[in-house]
Amino acid sequence: xxxxxxxxxxxxxxxxxxxxxxxxxxxxxxxxxxxxxxxxxxxxxxxxxxxxxxxxxxxxxxxxxxxxxxxxxxxxxxxxxxxxxxxxxxxxxxxxxxxxxxxxxxxxxxxx
Amino acid sequence: xxxxxxxxxxxxxxxxxxxxxxxxxxxxxxxxxxxxxxxxxxxxxxxxxxxxxxxxxxxxxxxxxxxxxxxxxxxxxxxxxxxxxxxxxxxxxxxxxxxxxxxxxxxxxxxxxxxxx
Numbered sequence: 001x002x003x004x005x006x007x008x009x010x011x012x013x014x015x016x017x018x019x020x021x022x023x024x025x026x027x028x029x030x031x032x033x034x035x036x037x038x039x040x041x042x043x044x045x046x047x048x049x050x051x052x053x054x055x056x057x058x059x060x061x062x063x064x065x066x067x068x069x070x071x072x073x074x075x076x077x078x079x080x081x082x083x084x085x086x087x088x089x090x091x092x093x094x095x096x097x098x099x100x101x102x103x104x105x106x107x108x109x110x111x112x
Numbered sequence: 113x114x115x116x117x118x119x120x121x122x123x124x125x126x127x128x129x130x131x132x133x134x135x136x137x138x139x140x141x142x143x144x145x146x147x148x149x150x151x152x153x154x155x156x157x158x159x160x161x162x163x164x165x166x167x168x169x170x171x172x173x174x175x176x177x178x179x180x181x182x183x184x185x186x187x188x189x190x191x192x193x194x195x196x197x198x199x200x201x202x203x204x205x206x207x208x209x210x211x212x213x214x215x216x217x218x219x220x221x222x223x224x225x226x227x228x229x
Contacts, residue, residue: 043205045220090156100218103155
């Protein structure tokens, strides 16, 4: 079965500092990986995805993610965090039947 | 493009009543929609896959008779929580698969907060 893990429940950074949210995956075959962000009482917003190609994927709102096959990781990054980036972030993997399995989520808090 | 709406955004009901939640793809056709449940500060758990014109497929542990899913058209899926109880209180989120969006992306609705008294 496909799965992802987010080892950190919370990440706290100062505004302007780099932000990294970690995700590792376990899949059979080629991974289809996604990052989503959720604001309070809202649905999920798509940030970026990795299907194939370049290991560095650029997404919305200045976010990017690096696919690392040897480490089975897909960490989300932003060079300079904003207070408005404070939210709940989910890593997900897509199965062959298009079902998504989500990680537990990481709460990001960016302090001014 | 690729907007998914849910109605209502929140609902409060008495124990024992049934509640219907609608999920609509506004600008694309979705043969497949997914229903998720999310408890506070937790991840999304897939409940069922809704297929247009056929029966929904439920994940293990999800009661089919409790959570009725109907996908009568290419733009609408409904989730009915029957005989709701306080433990059914949760945030319910749907997503719709856009098969024309390259690799069949899922687009998520804004969610419905259900509170059962």
